[in-house]
Amino acid sequence: MASASAFEYAPAPESRSVVDIAPSYGLFIDGEFTEAADGKVFKTVSPSTEEVLSEVAQAGAEDVDRAVKAARRAFEKWSALPGSERAKYLFRIARIIQERSRELAVLETLDNGKPIKETRDADLPLVAAHFFYYAGWADKLDHAGFGASPRPLGVAGQVIPWNFPLLMLAWKIAPALATGNTVVLKPAETTPLSALFFADICRQAGLPKGVVNILPGYGDTGAALVEHPDVNKVAFTGSTAVGKAIARQVAGTDKKVTLELGGKGANIVFDDAPIDQAVEGVVTGIFFNQGQVCCAGSRLLVQESIQDELLDSLKRRLSTLRLGDPLDKNTDIGAINSAEQLSRITSLVEQGEAQGAERWSPACELPSSGYWFAPTLFTNVTQAHTIARDEIFGPVLSVLTFRTPDEAVAKANNSQYGLSAGIWTEKGSRILAVASKLRAGVIWANTFNKFDPTSPFGGYKESGFGREGGRHGLEAYLDV
């Protein structure tokens, strides 16, 4: 008879050899890799080890101008192509992404710190799906409900965050190209590599020069791009503070803007919920990608009558999460993206403790190098606590309680944000009743963090405006 010892999983690391990272990368302008005009470069590191992965050219204002001009030139031909021709390129890109998905998944895990399980099973399939989906729309724009022959806007300046580097790129670039726009995209300074690999995919797909331009850099690069007078459309995903700055920048211009900003999603668990699945949903809601998700369910609203039962189950479940090497296929929780983000999380968590909330984490050993934060749960949280109001963007869950459905709705809506929410109940009528009262762009019922290219995504209030994905996502890139 075997003894009842723990079943220790041996390490199962994904091979790094499937990806070839060059020691340095340039900017991608007009179909060519080129150095920055002022020769500036910056380093990108692997958050799990602090190893320098590569040195990347940093775009300045002059480079932004070059890229926008290239995109403007390319726009004339690209927008004149029949939709079915643009679709061919997009389908080709989608297929290449599928073919290179293992390589891209490993790359993304190295550069971002998220587990290979997530890049492999969530990010990459969705990236390909977005290109396939919008490829399908390219020749059907006349039938999208925006009138006959809706026209593209021109050059789209796009700025994306570091939490889903390649997926956010896909959300931005696929609809822009399908509708006939050309693109200048700035990836986040901590995660530029997958966008540069995407540049290579554009070349592999034979995409005409200048249709996609990639400019790695910091906030000033993004600001220069947003400011550029020849940019017709600005699309931004990132923090609410930067979103507000962008809104001020473009105010009074004729640029179209979509902003997808922060969130403080409420995950509402009623006493008749499928408890085991609700626990899974709460875990997915806040610990997926270390909680670095704008639509994370970072506020758990649990009905008072089942609070103890649910918290016990949740704590037991958190104790089974495996934190460590993100390249290990058995890792559930990877590294925090940067030292800066780690200190932001740490400071907010300290505020939570100082304000009297009760902090809990499972026994969990953190690796000695890299940026790590243990999954954390706060109980005794009230609406007045900072951790119940501010976006933490880390693996930190605040637990609040409610007694009636009305109270749940009132608390869920009592936030400056409105991006996502979750409802857990076995009662179908309650799902509909509560969902219709919640002010959030995405509401999941008995599930959480499910994404699909056909489904529009975006926020209310300080979570931004405009929608990405689905037919709605086309509108942001069309003159309608």
Add this chain to the structure above:
Amino acid sequence: MPTTAPALGDVTASDSTLRRFLHGLPGVDTVGLEARAASLGTRSIKTTAKAYAIDLAISMVDLTTLEGADTPGKVRALGAKAVHPDPTDRTTPTTAAVCVYPDMVATAKDAVAGSGVKVASVATAFPAGRAALDVKLADVHDAVAAGADEIDMVIDRGAFLAGKYMKVYDEITAVKEACGTSARLKVIFETGELSTYDNIRRASWLGMLAGADFIKTSTGKVAVNATPANTLLMLEAVRDFRAQTGVQVGVKPAGGIRTTKDAIKFLVLVNETAGADWLDNHWFRFGASSLLNDLLMQRQKLATGRYSGPDYVTVD
């Protein structure tokens, strides 16, 4: 008759209290349950963990023959295999049990004598369970008298689906009593016939309330047998039952688990759902016949670095 653990109150006092209790259990969301089972199926079990898992899985097999054409010779061969699963490697653990029809119990008992391998018998009018209670109890008495260490009983699915929970409860308690102190009782729900996950959770609790030592997915005789999702659900049930009553109950998925890869996925479910306390053949079993040979071939592969092939393991 066993009484309900005090923690739960007297939920088996009447038909209506029992119904209210079973229908008050948390619901099961199909999509969420299956997604969780699938995600645990992606755990990558390699090298030392795999070697551990293979030996553990071998030790959990209820090596089974349940054919109308079973002969004493076949049962003796099965017993010999249970004792020495791999004749070329005596470090291979024995299986947990051999599982046979009641008339073969004595033969099986003789074949595994002294080895520690248990003899399980499917009594209670297996596999349909459609006989009078007297007949089922006589079946159990026969098997126990012949020396069975474990009784695998099927529930009356017709009664369960008709909502006659008390009838099912009474049958289980009667069989449990017939098992006496010498035989452990495994209660088979035939999950494929219960058709909803809510029913499987209710059946699990009903079985445990009635004194089951094990709850078991299926007979292996219908189209849908053990699946990762229904086993995960039953593991949640035994975990919650122990938390509320202090009583630990075993789980046995049966039917359709044929490969080492599948078996390891089930062990991952056990490890991460009920916990390490169930990673032992006293608390978890595989009802399988062809699984063992695949486990043995994988074990040889790990030991030698090469695949041997089906001729390097015994056919029965």
